[in-house]
Amino acid sequence: MTGVIWTLIIALVLAYGVALAALYWLQGRLVYPVEQIQALRNSTLDAATEAITVTTDDGLDLIARFKPPRRESAPTVILFHGNGEDFTQRAHIVLELIDAGYGVLLAEYRGYAGNPGTPHEAGLYADARAVHAYAASRVKRIVLHGYSLGSGVATQLASTARIDALILEAPFTSIVDVAAKRYWLFPVRALARDRYDNLAKIASVDAPVLIYGGTRDRLIPPAHFQTLYDAARGDKQLALIEDADHLDAWTMG
Numbered sequence: 001m002t003g004v005i006w007t008l009i010i011a012l013v014l015a016y017g018v019a020l021a022a023l024y025w026l027q028g029r030l031v032y033p034v035e036q037i038q039a040l041r042n043s044t045l046d047a048a049t050e051a052i053t054v055t056t057d058d059g060l061d062l063i064a065r066f067k068p069p070r071r072e073s074a075p076t077v078i079l080f081h082g083n084g085e086d087f088t089q090r091a092h093i094v095l096e097l098i099d100a101g102y103g104v105l106l107a108e109y110r111g112y113a114g115n116p117g118t119p120h121e122a123g124l125y126a127d128a129r130a131v132h133a134y135a136a137s138r139v140k141r142i143v144l145h146g147y148s149l150g151s152g153v154a155t156q157l158a159s160t161a162r163i164d165a166l167i168l169e170a171p172f173t174s175i176v177d178v179a180a181k182r183y184w185l186f187p188v189r190a191l192a193r194d195r196y197d198n199l200a201k202i203a204s205v206d207a208p209v210l211i212y213g214g215t216r217d218r219l220i221p222p223a224h225f226q227t228l229y230d231a232a233r234g235d236k237q238l239a240l241i242e243d244a245d246h247l248d249a250w251t252m253g
Helices: 002-025 027-031 043-048 087-099 121-136 149-158 175-182 198-204 222-231
Strands: 050-055 061-067 076-080 103-106 142-147 165-169 209-214 236-241
Touching: 002 027, 043 087, 050 121, 061 087, 061 121, 076 087, 076 121, 076 149, 087 103, 103 121, 121 142, 121 149, 142 149, 149 165, 149 198, 198 222, 209 222, 222 236
Parallel strands: 076 103, 076 142, 142 165, 165 209, 209 236
Antiparallel strands: 050 061, 061 103
């Protein structure tokens, strides 16, 4: 019996080790599941916006889409999407903003939607700097909108760049906090290469901040929204959208 128990223990330890190694080596595909994303062709979006190219400071030419504001004084909203989609899936927001007279710049990340490169935290920050530089050279007022993973990109940019407002939809305190709850059996905090630590950065944002998300968001619980709101300084607002989940806070708000 003792031998059987030891064999079982060894097998469990080996299985845990294999799972741990797989989680470490595959974390890039978990955070950035680009191979699973199917672009949504939207002729209305194509007609309403112009295809542009921005160049990152590490030499990548990335596609994006841009529409200047109807009036020069109106803000232009730069949108940073979530990890499990590409920029075509933000079309519903873009078209509403254009109808309201705002400018839009629909950012796209390296490795997404046919863009060159491999996505990673520092790389997405470089992508954000490139689209911000493009917008800053053409419009007077810039608002950042970051959804889910995009909240990490937008918050980092807002903590270092001159903007007029920061809007975060379904944001996390950090991506590590989300992963640690999902993969509770593993030392995620020690393994994670990308962190997107919004909580550590949001106090450095000087612009007004709006945080909103659904009360039924199970991927990123509303406690994250409240914690970020508490940490933000200056003008700030928190909106909890009743009965909305992770995907429909904008449409239900």
